């Protein structure tokens with residue numbers, strides 16, 4: 001989606017059309033765009049605004065309000081680590097520090113080679129088996145630094 | 159044919175349940191086995207919990223790591239043979255036997271997506287009973303049961319339904335709040351993954367009672383497995399004619415997925431989000447019951463509230479109402495989390511003490527160290543000290559103790575916890591997740607982090623403690639919703655019970671060891 005050719009515009013229009021019958025469809029549409037392109041490029045804003053008959057500012061406002069919507073592509077593996085209270089009680093902060101050190105990046109960043117994006121998240125609903133994390137949408141539990149290292153090696157090298 | 163159960167609940171998946179199921183299939187070789195992917199019974203320390211159907215009942219093995227499968231099978235798992243991981247007959251385990259499972263009656267027991275299994279285990283009895291009554295009678299039944307909202311605020315469900323029922327309009331909505339953002343809570347998720355038809359049934363009953371034709375389940379995006387299961391279950395329910403065009407009364411259901419905003423759990427922010435907007439909190443009045451989704455009369459209820467309704471209709475309001483204490487009637491699905499030896503779901507009548515839940519059932523901390531603090535009710539709930547746990551779990555007793563029962567999540571911390579850091583985190587979380595509509599919350603939380611940092615660094619501690627007190631006061635009094643209004647609760651309770659952790663030389667300062 002780097003150069004928004006007409007194909008991207010067409011695709012976005014098609015996604016909007018697929019949700020034509022849905023009430024308040026902007027979020028489902030944005031989820032579909034992100035699932036397909038990996039992020040929500042600012043170039044889709046005017047297309048969505050025109051198709052949905054709302055202002056560009058409104059579309060932009062929605063995209064930026066929600067942390068899920070990325071403005072640029074993520075790494076090939078997205079690692080989310082829970083930093084909420086229940087996971088903190090079993091060492092989430094140390095796990096996050098370990099991940100940052102091993103990957104050489106901070107939460108919210110992607111490794112320079114584009115392999116891993118590290119993000120913090122507040123609760124994954126796995127609070128009795130913390131520290132919890134999510135690797136490409138798969139939830140993981142009881143993540144010790146060693147288990148995290150093994151998981152990263154396995155996922156990144158695949 | 160041997161029948162094996164391996165949970166599909168994401169807590170079980172997080173420790174390799176899929177791999178366990180695959181290994182079991184492999185290890186079975188020529189032996190005919192059938193693997194059913196059930197929900198989790200909620201004994202999460204035993205996950206993945208594999209069950210084998212024998213004539214003695216369902217024999218459980220857990221926790222089963224994928225690597226242990228071959229050994230277990232060699233030892234005779236398929237015949238229910240003894241093994242160090244064998245837990246015996248699962249239904250007889252004290253943890254389960256001591257519960258009163260109404261909302262969670264089928265979770266872990268049935269195949270979540272099998273409609274026949276659902277009906278065979280009492281499913282649809284509530285909806286059938288409801289359809290024999292008038293809508294007014296159904297509302298009265300829910301009111302008489304004493305059911306209060308399980309999402310946190312504890313508002314009587316029947317009163318809300320009555321308002322929606324009494325507001326005329328051609329289009330009304332049932333919105334299920336499945337945003338479950340509170341740390342330490344996972345019951346909504348486990349119900350949606352383990353017994354989604356119960357939620358659908360509860361929503362269908364609500365729709366009939368108030369005259370709604372459309373329903374939405376707003377599930378947070380952090381729960382991809384629940385989203386999938388719920389969508390599949392809705393398709394099955396339509397196919398069965400429980401909802402949709404084939405159903406006797408007009409009601410259809412849709413799943414909507416959040417996008418990573420805690421504030422969208424607040425009901426009006428959720429409605430904004432469902433309308434495709436930023437999740438900004440609305441000022442009340444108007445209340446959603448009258449002016450809700452797209453301005454129409456709307457029931458907003460938590461997953462557990464709606465999922466409790468079928469059992470209430472099936473068993474009658476009186477039976478439900480008999481359970482519990484004071485103004486907290488029926489059962490609550492408590493969730494034991496954090497640093498606890500045996501974490502999971504414990505559904506029981508209101509009134510059990512926190513002490514008993516944590517020590518008798520939870521078995522104390524996972525690390526084996528003494529319990530030091532417990533947070534109940536999510537990130538906006540109070541921290542209680544280890545000697546303050548002799549508290550009956552019911553709404554009013556908690557309020558009287560300056561705490562909050564909330565969605566029933568209980569997070570345990572051992573004696574290495576740095577409560578100054580936890581207080582700081584409460585402010586940090588509020589700053590991160592504030593919708594930004596009002597200044598006391600948006601700016602107050604940022605200032606709160608700074609002030610706590612100064613106190614912890616030993617800078618003018620007396621002045622800064624006074625400032626923190628004022629800030630908490632301002633947030634409590636001046637915030638539009640409970641995000642800003644209740645963030646002071648964890649902060650103040652931490653200050654009250656763990657003042658020593660706020661000095662620069664505090665024993666637990668600087669994080670966990």
Ligand SMILES: Cc1cc2nc3c(=O)[nH]c(=O)nc-3n(C[C@H](O)[C@H](O)[C@H](O)COP(=O)(O)O)c2cc1C
Nearest residue numbers: 307308309335337338339423424425459460463640
């Ligand atoms: C910041 C904030 C977050 C909330 N999060 C949730 C949530 O995740 N799930 C929920 O059911 N209620 C949540 N609530 C409560 C809802 O506003 C509302 O009271 C509830 O959905 C009503 O349903 P109930 O009466 O069945 O509990 C939250 C409230 C606030 C202020």
Ligand code: SF4
Nearest residue numbers: 593595596599639642
């Ligand atoms: S208290 Fe915070 S979250 Fe609630 S409305 Fe105000 S700014 Fe938004």
Ligand code: FES
Nearest residue numbers: 082087124126127
């Ligand atoms: S607090 Fe980490 S998964 Fe819930």
